[in-house]
Amino acid sequence: MKNGQVNTNKIVINKFVFVICLFLFVLIAGRVVYLGLSEKIDGVNIKTMAQNRNTRKETIVANRGTVFDSAGEILAQNVSSYTVIAYLDESRSKNQKTPQHVVDVEDTANKLSPILNMSVEDLTNLLTKKAYQVELGPGGRGITEIKKEEIDNLDLPGIDFIQDYKRYYPNGDFASYLIGYAKTDEEGNIIGEMGIEQEFNSELSGSNGYLEYQKDLMGYKIPNTPEVKIDPHNGNDIYLTIDSNIQLFVEQALIKLEAGGSFDWATITVADAKTGKILATGSKPSFDPNIKDITSYLNPLTSYEFEPGSTMKIYTYMTALEKGTYNGSDTFTSGKKVIEPDTINDWNKTGWGTITYDQGFALSSNTGIANMLETMIDKDDLYDYFKKLGFGKKTGISLPFEENGKIKFVYPIEIANAGFGQGITTTPIQHIQALSSIANNGTMLKPYIIDKIVDSDTGKIIFKGDKKELGKVASSSTTEYIKKLMYDVVHNDPAWATGTAYKIEGYDIIGKTGTAQVVDEDGKYSKTSNIRSFEGMFPKDDPQIMIYAAVKGGKESSSLPDAVTKIIEDTAKHLNIRATNSEVTKYNTYSMPSLLNRTVEIGNNKMNELGITPIIIGNGNKIVKQYPSKGTIIGNYDKVFLITNDTNLSLPDLKGYSSKEVENLCNLLNIKYNFSGTGYVSNYQEIVENNLRILNVELIEYYKKE
Template identity: 50%
Template sequence: MKGKNSKSTSKIFIIFTLFCFILIVFRTSYLALSTNIDGINIKEFANDRTIVKTSIPASRGTIYDVNGDVLAQNVSSYTLIAYLDPKRSENQKKLYHVEDKVTTAEKLSTVIDMKKEDILSILNQEGLYQVEFGYAGKNLTEMEKEKIEALSLPGIDFIEDEKRYYPNGDFASYTIGYAKKNENGIITGELGIEALLNSALKGVDGEITYQKDRDGYKIAGTKELRVDAKNGDDIYLTIDSNIELFVEQALRENFSKYPSEWAVAVVADAKTGKILAASQKPSYDPNVLNIENYLDITVSEPYEPGSIMKIYTYMAAMERGTYDGTKKFTSGKYVLEDGTVINDWNPYGWGDITYDQGFQASSNVGVINIVNNFIDKNILKDYFKKAGFGEKTGITLANEQSGKIGFTYESEVYNAAFGQGITTTPMQHIQALTSIANDGVMLRPYIVDKIVNSDGEIIYKGEKTEVATIASKKTTDYIRQLMYDTVHSSWSAATATMYKVPGYDVIGKTGTAQLVNPYTRRYYTDNYNTIKSFVGMWPKDDPQVIIYISAKKITYGTSKPLYGTAKSIITNVSKYLNILGTKNDNTIENVTIDSYLNKDITTVTKGFDEKKISYLVLGNGSKVINQYPKKNYLLNSNEKVILLTYDTSYKMPNLKNYSKKEAEEVCNMLNISCSFKGSGYVYKQSINNGSNLNRTTKVEFEMK
């Protein structure tokens, strides 16, 4: 009996187990095949419980000048919005939507660039939860946001975002370039350093990964995977904002009087190849992108250089050992075998002159005779290549072009010898000129001083790079003397005498390249359809600074804006870099500063007056208690001595035209705080001359 019961129980258990298994299979199949269970869409439910990846945006790196002054950075920007839906204010103690639309429109119109009627029209739209105010309400600054917040307008709010900001506006714009948001809302470089080094500047976005529930919340107890963003690298340029300002102002002031199609200027450190400043006009403000030309003329638009190439034609002959500067040739014109006549700029010439004089007069006939008598076309072409023409310099600037130096036929060779029929870039000339400043060693120009990652580590350091030795010291000494004579000669035919700067032994060479008439395919013969250039360096015997200036189609064909720009740059850069002038030309001799501490102020200042030394006395005491500069400092004729005397109270002096360093020293002596806006020299101060000072005084200087 027990056996039968046991068998029956086993059968029941097996049947029950089989039933459960079938039920599970059925239920599983049903779940797999059904889209809805118990009124719930399974697919949507599964999608709601999914993995979420949230991006952590990397902050774009900052671009600085060599002194650490910001040239480009990310800043917060704001979009103005207004909430119109009254439901936002339900059961609230204060308003969270715009109720008084007229008052709101009136007050907003005082801050944003929009008429109150237009603002009111936006606020009067029906059925909208919130509204924006178009272009006028976008990209608001922190200051504009604070002004609007101070109005205490209910329902007014802001959406915070980031934008690229250039604090100096139109300033080294083609070097820095610009960056703006692309279609994905990511700030991306599109020109200049911003574009070329975009991958370094942009950084790498981070990411947070987690599992969310159907309501969008993270599921409790699940893990969160976080990969932090790696912010972009900071780029430090070799550009010095003070020197850049000198160049920008000089171009602007001189070419506003004599407009040209374009003008470009580059200043470089002759001993390292560092680019200290680079500017072109017309330019643009990267904050508003009022841009017409997208090419950086310094590297991206090769053009015929004109007679500045005669420098290298002469050097080629000197290096071959065949050049004799005392030999003479007949100037004025040269007739080719096919009857074509090539003239000097003075078609009548200067009679029989030496080749050295031919350099001063920039004689085309002179270099033709050099090609015929001292070198040949192959030597000329090889030397141009040796000097770096026809190849990119490798500088860190976008879209650099190599130019062309190909020439074969007689007329092409002669034209190339004086800079026509070939194309070069300003940066190639900067590179070639470094050889003249360094006893024949040519240096590669560079514009990135260093790159610093988000951890503060220097991951790249720019440095002096020797490209090649292209000349002997004998050759470079000789060519510098010829360039000196071209600027300082008393001979009326010398072409660069207008570039002479009293007190500085500037050396240089001018160039004028004729443009090609697109209809006749022949060179224009007038003075307007030209590109005029000047290359120079100083001091003569040990050049520290190289300058390149060029302009296309200057009004009236005059060179005035070129030499006006050059002289302004040379003077200001020399003061700033403390490059001592020469002792001739009626300039004040540089003097070594003594210690004036505890000396009678009247006696000290009398001695300064006799030596024509500029000075400033602080206080009304009888004895000197502090001084700047200190003992043994070699004072430039353009610098000032600052003397502090004892007084019970001090008054604010007039520091207009003082350098930043001098203004800082004055403030330190007076024990007051100071700040500076802009770069250059003081032109405005926040505290008036003669105002009483105390320990809490803070003065702001505006520089230009």
């Protein structure tokens, strides 16, 4: 009986266990089916989670746009850079035919030391660390392709490279405050931090793309699985209005100015008088954006506010001319002018006796200005006209940290001081803008620095800089009169003018000098430091070039006039703005006619009618080749070559030719050419090898005819 009861209990227990197991099985199976259908656990999609864990997303970095000058020469670009690493762990060489780690520490350190500019001791310390790999910094970070190849050629075991990109400035210290610089941040992004690089950082940066795909446990892409690829949009290319030739003239002048004596800073800007384009701008001290040896992060062109001094007399005189109260033959007593309780003195302390207001301009008389503000114009006239010319507010040029300057005066002494540029502050770019009104018969132009912005992926121009008129701020009669006064500053007898050091024979440059006192740390005018400046244009009757130059500190000398006149001479030559018999011949443009198969006489006469003397090659009677070709826009100072039907085509005297002119002529005559140097022809030699004419040419930066 007991055995029967035991068996019965076992059966009951077994059934109970079976039921429980069946229940659990059904529960688990149901859960599995549910999961298979719903793909969720606790609201989380496990399929998506699994895909995410197995999904790899790689960033495709957009290439930063390139900065060019107006002719398409590169000023800033991305280049490959490398970080040198050393593998130290011996396990890397296991089962390898050649060593994959650093084997000889001493030899490796000795060979890398001169290339990376690091001491053998520092390299040895890095190469003996207990690590799998190390970076050989700082000298091994951001090295160039050339240095990488140099290290590769050493064939050192265990030395490798990590490729990256960095910003490179091929000209080094060249328009540095204008271009600025960009550097790589902690996340590997190249970010603009000064100048154009900063102002147009978003346009230059573009937007990154990415590649998304399914990976296996080793991180490799799983075949036949979907992938998503979004291409990057590379940064836009920016073309500046800068002419690198003129920029070079400015840089060289600043270097020479710096060599002539110490000063706090100097800045020079050249602009196209007819459009407002900035053709060149530079300053000292400066820096190389590749190494960032920076002492100041502000661009003097837009960010330096300082008292301009007597260059403001241009605009005070224009105020009186515009009001109709100015009479240049009226006289005043120079020397000093009492404005209770203060006294205004002329810069020479004694004055020149009784002189006319026209003479007062050429002599830069402060007392003349003070008298004008009593008899011809008042405070409101002066304030309103300064504001009309753009002083006291930003020009809006596309550069960061532009300052407004300060135009504020209340009391009689402040008003008089403002009339000759003391007690107010301006920026160099404001003077360029105001000068443009004189160059364009009273119409003021907005200065600009961006020629165009181009989509680097498609080549489409997405922005085009252009001349922008800001309105008529003066009559033609006012600007003609002020040009005459500015001419006298430079061309009068030195005893009766302050700017004769800026005179260049054969060039009718006009301008105004300025000397401003500098406020020291105590808030008082310094007795030892000042700011010397010059602003002007050339040629007088139809100005093509505007220039502004200023130097703070240093000794009074001819160095600033030397810098300005050299820039003007070089720029005039470069742009074919020439002078003859002390008068400037206007630069006119024409469409080149077709002279092919015409007689030499007809071709010569046709070009003479345009004011051009062609260069005729050979003694034939018919023209068989010409340069430029039909329809090309040429100026009356461009060289026109006409090749005749002669078998003896000798070269003309090439001394003084530009490299481009030589290139054009040689291409026309099928002559191979070799240049040494840059600029203009100083010497040349023609040889013949294997019936091929070869011209070897020596070039110099500036050629002066004897």
